[in-house]
Amino acid sequence: MGVWNQTRVVEFVFLGFSGIPYGHIYLFLVFLAIYTVTVLGNLMIFTLIQLDSSLHSPMYYFLSHLSCLDICLSSVTVPKILVNFLCQRQTITYNQCMAQMFFVMSFTGTEAALLAVMAYDRYAAICKPLHYSHLMKSKVCTVLAFATWVWGFVDSAFHTALSSNLYFCGVNQIHHIFCDLPPLMKISCSDTHINEMAIRIASLFVGGGPFLFIIFSYFFILSSILHIRSTHGKRKAFSTCASHIVVVIIYYGNALINYNRPSAGYSLEIDSLVSTLFCIMTPMLNPLIYSLRNKEVKGALKKVVERQKESKHHRALS
Template sequence: MSPSTKCVAAYSGMAAEINFPMEVRNQTQVEEFIFLGFSGVPHGQIYLFVVFLAIYLVTVLGNTTIVTLIQLDSRLHSPMYFFLSHLSCLDVCYSTVTVPKILTNFLRQRHTISYNQCMAQMFFLMTFAGSECALLAVMAYDRYAAICQPLHYSSLMSSHVRIPLAIASWIWGFLDSAIHTTLATHLSFCGANQIDHIFCDVPPLLKIACSDTYVNEITLHLASIFMGLSPFLLILLSYVYILSAILQIRSNTGRHKAFSTCAAHMIVVTVYFGMANVNYNRPSAGYSLEVDTLISTLYCIITPMLNPLIYSLRNKEVKEALKKVLGGQKNEYASTQRK
């Protein structure tokens, strides 16, 4: 079963099975929410459907290709590619939580989502987002160990270390999401059910809640600092040591090779954390609906598509592995035709 299939099954099953407490449901006084994102282009829904479908297919294809290549090519059985496979899996799950529902709504007159599905979507979205923050920090530590501690790299990134680090990244996102989702289920909406967004997330839900959201807002800002900023600071610290080590390499070839192994990760970190900061640390007044929709699209839909492109286009080993697999398939096809 492919990562995308697993994510779709997990999300669909959890969305159907999660039954939030009745006292919480009675407080909300709403059974569904209406998304207002893309409401300004009522006659362009079919074109948006095609665009988002193409983005989703590229995302799933690109990331599953990365995971498959890492599994098939023994040259990619290293800690760096082990973490990259987890990143690709996260990106497929991340995109699958939001895009299929968006595509469904493009084919309907009313862009709606049920209360339970909204809570489930928010839970999984924040789980994968938090996990990706932690995983990018782990990947930065891996590059630090490879460049700054090359003699001890095999022990620093042994299977007894990298597997717990990957698991901890997923748990990191789960804990962050569990806190926000639990607090969100205690919000009252008093009949207000129009969300200025294209999917369920904490900031747009807080805007339409009629109960006190002070605890939710404080928790969101604290989580942005602790769950988001702390991995980012760890990444910065790792790259301070990495750049210092690279500058001490005497040969230009050696410096270029060391820097090239980090370049793709640095680009992904810059794009991901930059968009996350804009998405979750927006001004209290917020942006216009159009700007909000654009930011959310870039952060949750475009970014997962870009990651495999960044790593594959800038990584010689990944490109060679892809050529090897494609070449093997061509040879197998040619031998079959001769028979």
């Protein structure tokens, strides 16, 4: 314990941008632009769903939760990166690191469960249209949404509790751009076997469980769509699922690489790129995918813009 007290790490240093000694002001501007687009895009989706009655349906209710999640996930990582760029010190305290890791894992775990719930909503709408209003009534939607948040936070609390017992023996350089479990285990001088097993188990149940549920849901959805006789009906059914499918592919593709990397890891640059795509770029892409591919969202946005123009016109006349 005496040695531990002398070598206890109270601060970590991020090495994710160490290969770019100059030009941090440009990186600051890039990450600031990404964060601005992420917050404004997801805030726009959330606001449209609240304002437009035509979007008051289970599908858009869950989409509003996804928008909140994306804002939260981005806000856990990017502001600290921006502050570090301004201060020219890529550091974070031990307690801040644990908190950042906890919330990153909470929000990513919640998103995995939420995407599965959104797949179930599409299954109910396409495969059980006559029972849809009963299957996805308001109370059910509220319980499902709440359960996804609990799912992510309980999983993260378990991993964070295990991580709090790791020793770092004075080594405080994280080969990453924010605090996450794999890079922390890499620099720990403790036996990380239990942590590694926990990640594998969580990957199977917390990540793999929702993913398998999504696969089975879309198997039945595809089967139902193929039985639709009219081409217009098939096209309409596919269009309601297209945005969700794209988001699922992006999320799970990046998550698979991020949390199931080889034990030796990738190069520092590849690790930083993968994490950036997973936790920073994905929250920015989600609102773009839903706004560009969804006619109802675009229609709601058009109505809001027209209302604003009419309001300004009336104020000018008065």
